[in-house]
Amino acid sequence: MPLLEIKNLQVEFGSGAHAARAVDGVSLSLEAGKTLCLVGESGSGKSVTALSIAKLVPSPPARYVGGEILIEGRDVLKMSSRELRDIRGGLVSYVFQEPGASLNPVFRIGAQIKESLKYHRPAAANDTEVIRLLKLVGIPAPESRLRNYPHELSGGMQQRVMIAMALASQPKLLVADEPTTALDVTIQAQIIELLGDLRKQLGMAVLLITHNLGIVGDLADDVAVMYAGQIVEHGPVREVLQRPLHPYTQALIQSVPDLEAEVERLTAIPGTVPLLGSFPGGCRFHPRCPKAQASCSTQAPELASVKAGRRVRCPLWDSLLEPQTVSHRA
Amino acid sequence: MNLLEIQDLKVHFPVAQRLFGRTKEFVRAVDGVSFTIAPGETVGLVGESGCGKTTLGRAAIKLVEPTSGRIMFEGEDIAALSGKELRARRRRFQMIFQDPFGSLDPRRTVSEIIGEALDIHGLAPDASARRQRIDALLKDVGLDPSHASRLPHEFSGGQRQRIGIARAVAVEPKLIVCDEPVSALDVSVQAQIINLLQDLQREHGIAYLFVAHDLAVVKHISRRILVMYLGRIVESGEAKEVCRAPKHPYTQALLSAVPVVDPDSKRQRILLAGDVPSPIHPPGGCPFHPRCPVAEARCKTEVPPLRELGSGHWAACHLAT
Numbered sequence: 001m002p003l004l005e006i007k008n009l010q011v012e013f014g015s016g017a018h019a020a021r022a023v024d025g026v027s028l029s030l031e032a033g034k035t036l037c038l039v040g041e042s043g044s045g046k047s048v049t050a051l052s053i054a055k056l057v058p059s060p061p062a063r064y065v066g067g068e069i070l071i072e073g074r075d076v077l078k079m080s081s082r083e084l085r086d087i088r089g090g091l092v093s094y095v096f097q098e099p100g101a102s103l104n105p106v107f108r109i110g111a112q113i114k115e116s117l118k119y120h121r122p123a124a125a126n127d128t129e130v131i132r133l134l135k136l137v138g139i140p141a142p143e144s145r146l147r148n149y150p151h152e153l154s155g156g157m158q159q160r161v162m163i164a165m166a167l168a169s170q171p172k173l174l175v176a177d178e179p180t181t182a183l184d185v186t187i188q189a190q191i192i193e194l195l196g197d198l199r200k201q202l203g204m205a206v207l208l209i210t211h212n213l214g215i216v217g218d219l220a221d222d223v224a225v226m227y228a229g230q231i232v233e234h235g236p237v238r239e240v241l242q243r244p245l246h247p248y249t250q251a252l253i254q255s256v257p258d259l260e261a262e263v264e265r266l267t268a269i270p271g272t273v274p275l276l277g278s279f280p281g282g283c284r285f286h287p288r289c290p291k292a293q294a295s296c297s298t299q300a301p302e303l304a305s306v307k308a309g310r311r312v313r314c315p316l317w318d319s320l321l322e323p324q325t326v327s328h329r330a
Numbered sequence: 331m332n333l334l335e336i337q338d339l340k341v342h343f344p345v346a347q348r349l350f351g352r353t354k355e356f357v358r359a360v361d362g363v364s365f366t367i368a369p370g371e372t373v374g375l376v377g378e379s380g381c382g383k384t385t386l387g388r389a390a391i392k393l394v395e396p397t398s399g400r401i402m403f404e405g406e407d408i409a410a411l412s413g414k415e416l417r418a419r420r421r422r423f424q425m426i427f428q429d430p431f432g433s434l435d436p437r438r439t440v441s442e443i444i445g446e447a448l449d450i451h452g453l454a455p456d457a458s459a460r461r462q463r464i465d466a467l468l469k470d471v472g473l474d475p476s477h478a479s480r481l482p483h484e485f486s487g488g489q490r491q492r493i494g495i496a497r498a499v500a501v502e503p504k505l506i507v508c509d510e511p512v513s514a515l516d517v518s519v520q521a522q523i524i525n526l527l528q529d530l531q532r533e534h535g536i537a538y539l540f541v542a543h544d545l546a547v548v549k550h551i552s553r554r555i556l557v558m559y560l561g562r563i564v565e566s567g568e569a570k571e572v573c574r575a576p577k578h579p580y581t582q583a584l585l586s587a588v589p590v591v592d593p594d595s596k597r598q599r600i601l602l603a604g605d606v607p608s609p610i611h612p613p614g615g616c617p618f619h620p621r622c623p624v625a626e627a628r629c630k631t632e633v634p635p636l637r638e639l640g641s642g643h644w645a646a647c648h649l650a651t
Contacts, residue, residue, distance in 0.1 A: 041516045042487065140604070154605045155379065184378045184543045186602050189587040193601060211516045214589025238593050253591050255521040257546040259573055265528070266550060268521035272486050 001073055002029040003172055003205050004053065009067035011048055011057065013276065020277030022048045024229040025067075030222075032172060035199060035206040037216045037237070039252065040226035043273040049226070050175050050209045054088045055079070071173070090120050093166035097178040099158035103150040109161050110146030113168055120169035133164040136201075138194055156187035163194065167202070174199075177209045192218055214256045217241055225249045228274055228284040231303055235310035245306065245317040247291045283314070291316065331405060332366040333504055333537050334390065334423075339363045339399035341382075341389045345610060357609050359385040360396075361561035367505065370535040374552030374569060376545055376584065380606040382561040387507045387541045391423040392416060404504070421451045424498035428510035430490035434482040440468070440493055441478040447500040467496045470533075471526060488519035492526065499530060507539045512547060524551055546588045549573045554642075557581045560609055560617040563636065567643035577645035579622050616648065624649060 011023040023045045030036045040046045051057045053069055055076050069076040071091060079087065096102045104112060110130050117125040127146065134142035137160040150158055159179060166174055176195060180188035196219050199206050208219060216223055220237040225248065233246040244250045254267040271288045274280055280287055286296040293316065303313040341360040359382040367373050377383045388394040390401060392408055401409040408419060427433035434443055441464050445454070454460030465475035471492040482490055491511060498506050508527065512520040528551065530536060542548050548555060548569070555572045557565040557580065565578040576582045583600040602621050607613055613620050619629040629648055636646045 041518055156605055185545070185587045185589070186378055186543075186584060187605070188589070189599065190601060193599075211518075212589055213517070213591050217591060217593030217595070241591055241593055252518060255518045256589065256591050257521070257524075257544075257550050258590075259546045259549060259585065259588055262570075263550070265525055266521035268525055269518040270522075272488060272519070 003032040003072060004028075004030040004207070005068075005070040006049070006053070007068045007070070009049065009052060009069060010065045011045075011052055012063045012065050013061050015063070018277070019063075021065075022062075022229055022276055023052065026226070026229075026231055027067075028224055028231070028234070030173070030205050030207060032205055033199070033203045034221045035208060035219055037208045037210060037220040037223045038226060039210055039213055039216060039223060041211055041252075041273045043228075043276065044226040045229040046209050046226045047177055050177050050207060052076075053173075053175060053207070054092045054094070055084055056088065056094070089116060089166070089171075090169045091171055092173045092175060093169060093171035095159070095162050095166050095174065095176045095179045098182050099155060099162045100150065100182075102162055103158060105150055108147050108149055109153070113161070113165050116165050116168040129168075130164075133167055134161070136167065136198070137161070137164045138190075139164070154187075155183050156190060159183065159187075159191055160194070163191075163198070167198070170202070171204055173205045173207065175207045175209070178211070179208070180215060181211070188215065195219060212256065213241065213253055225252065228279045229276075230284065230313065231311070232285065232313040233311065234303075239310065245310065245312040246285075246314045247289050248285050251288075251290070332402070333369045333371075333404060334367040334539075335400075335402040336366070336390060337364050337400040337402070339386070339389060339401065340397045341385050341394055342397045355610055358561045358612065359609060360389060362399075363558075363561075363563055365556055365563065365566065367537050367539060369504065370531065370537055371554070372531065372538040372540055372552045374548035374555040375539060375541045375558060376543060376548050376555060377558035378543060378584075378606050380609065381558045382609065383541050383558050384509055386558065387509050387539055388425075390539060391420075391425060391505070391507055393425065417450075421501045422503055423505040423507070424501065424503040426491075426494050426498050426506060426508045426511045429514055430487050430494055431482075431514075433494055434490055436482055439479050439481055440464075440473075443482075443493060444468075444497050444500050447497050451501050453501060463500070467500055470499065470530070471496045472522075486519075487515050488522060491515065491523055495523075495526065495530070499534070499536070502534070503536060505537045505539065507541070509541045510543070511540075513542060513544065520547065527551065544588065545573065545584050557584065560606065560612050562617065562646065563644075564618065564647070565643075565645040566636075567640070571640065571643050575640075577639050577643065577650040578618075578647045579624055579649075580618050581645075583623075616646075 006026055006028045009023050009026045012019045012021050014020055026049050038046045048057055064077050113130045114125050131142045139145055139160050180191050192215055223237050223240045224231050224234040227248050233249045244253055251269045257266060269288055282297040282299055283301050286292040301313050301315050303311050305311050339360055340362055342356040342358050344354050345357055363386060375383050385394055389396045396409055400407050444464050444467055445460055448454040448460055454463055464478055468475045473492050512523050540551055552569045555569045556563050559580050565581045576585055583602045586600040604621055615630040615632055616634050619625040634646045634648045636644045638644050639650055
């Protein structure tokens with residue numbers, strides 16, 4: 001049994017005629033100890049999917065209209081608020097994008113980490129354990145850091161504190177929602193390295209949400225690419241990054257600037273992600289797709305299993321994939 | 331002639347100022363920087379948060395008062411100018427900010443935001459000319475002119491950044507300082523904005539000082555690159571050359587941190603330990619030595635000067651050859 005199994009999840013905002021489906025039929029599974037990356041642009045529904053795992057999208061305004069989210073076989077969407085409290089920050093921990101905004105500015109970081117321990121592991125709620133956690137996430141001289149306020153730490157250090165806090169409950173699943181987006185590239189590399197180390201050391205599963213395919217390769221086992229509330233491609237990381245089948249994945253990869261390439265112009269994806277509630281008919285990517293054909297605007301494609309472990313939502317994938325050409329550093 | 335020539339620029343901010351007594355400490359945000367920008371050229375400025383790159387970018391166009399040094403813009407020292415004299419020259423140098431959410435007034439429409447720039451410099455003789463100019467500018471940056479009466483919150487991050495660009499371009503500047511213009515955007519949108527900046531440069535011959543922390547982006551857009559660490563330039567040279575054969579260990583580390591899509595990439599990653607040290611009490615000797623993987627004994631005591639190691643390729647490292 002997988003640790004996490006999302007089956008046909010549907011999340012809507014608004015009601016009646018104004019209902020807009022932010023997550024539309026997402027199915028994913030994650031084995032214990034594995035890493036899955038959920039990739040997409042702002043507005044693709046990746047964060048709503050990630051937050052739904054612990055039912056963290058407040059309802060209302062959101063409505064979980066369909067599907068199941070099974071953690072160790074139990075459906076989160078059917079849990080009582082008591083059970084949810086144990087799951088949140090317990091079995092499933094979160095690390096968010098802006099560490100500066102997620103930490104409480106008026107409490108010392110030691111106290112904030114201890115708070116998590118008090119709830120989930122009261123026996124270990126002491127300075128020794130907090131220091132051990134800070135050491136685990138690579139904070140130098142943790143003894144002297146306990147009494148620091150968040151503003152006394154740099155962005156990278158704050159994110160390490162957030163990770164320490166998330167680890168306090170010894171979670172089986174760590175959900176990292178754009179954990180490096182607000183950070184410098186050098187610090188980004190440190191944090192990604194840290195997440196990889198921790199995963200190996202602690203054997204927890206990681207769900208990494210990002211818009212940058214450049215940080216996926218070092219960490220992920222599997223990648224799922226989301227667009228306009230749906231998964232458009234899913235498969236093992238190496239295959240997806242080296243031989244992407246969906247035109248959207250191909251475009252995303254090409255838009256990462258490459259140090260070694262000499263190009264006059266970057267390949268941008270024209271236009272913007274469609275707004276929630278006004279997704280185009282047919283294939284939702286067709287207005288921006290460089291390879292769209294007439295049929296794409298009328299027929300909504302299914303997410304089809306095309307080969308072992310790979311799913312793609314594009315009926316033309318076979319004819320689109322020119323041999324050998326895909327990665328931008330081919 | 332160079333469009334902009336910065337000579338030994340210093341920007342020091344006082345901190346820990348006591349109410350009585352004289353003890354003062356300074357953040358040496360920019361500590362003796364010199365560089366030039368030719369007309370129509372893009373110069374990239376890279377470094378981590380806290381290295382002083384934003385302060386340098388702002389000081390170069392007098393948005394921050396420099397402590398000392400000269401800022402020669404089209405042959406004239408603007409460092410000493412203020413008030414009306416400076417305002418009249420502001421038309422020639424503009425800025426694009428990092429945060430497309432914070433840098434646009436939420437209560438004003440797009441046409442008011444862009445129109446204000448035209449009004450200040452008296453570039454719109456009458457209402458219909460003003461209207462036409464705004465429409466043309468919106469079209470130039472890839473926005474629909476019929477959206478001119480909308481408010482910033484009705485746009486996505488990338489579209490807002492386009493509004494900021496239209497505002498900067500409106501007064502036909504010679505130089506635009508772009509302060510991390512794409513780091514708040516999705517990668518797919520980043521590429522659009524960078525392409526737009528390059529198109530505008532080709533059309534209007536605008537020079538850019540492009541400030542960013544991602545070397546891949548900087549290398550793509552810049553002809554030359556300046557690498558900054560703790561208020562000083564530690565390496566400079568042709569963009570291709572700096573990225574192909576970086577001399578300074580800091581540049582090498584920055585390059586190795588650039589995200590790469592291919593999971594089989596053979597690149598060796600040099601992970602820098604820790605953060606940029608405090609610019610109030612910078613380390614003695616080479617400021618990079620506490621984080622440097624190849625530091626020697628003399629690096630702790632002797633400050634390395636910028637040396638020319640190849641044609642136009644400079645680095646401040648004792649060990650670089």
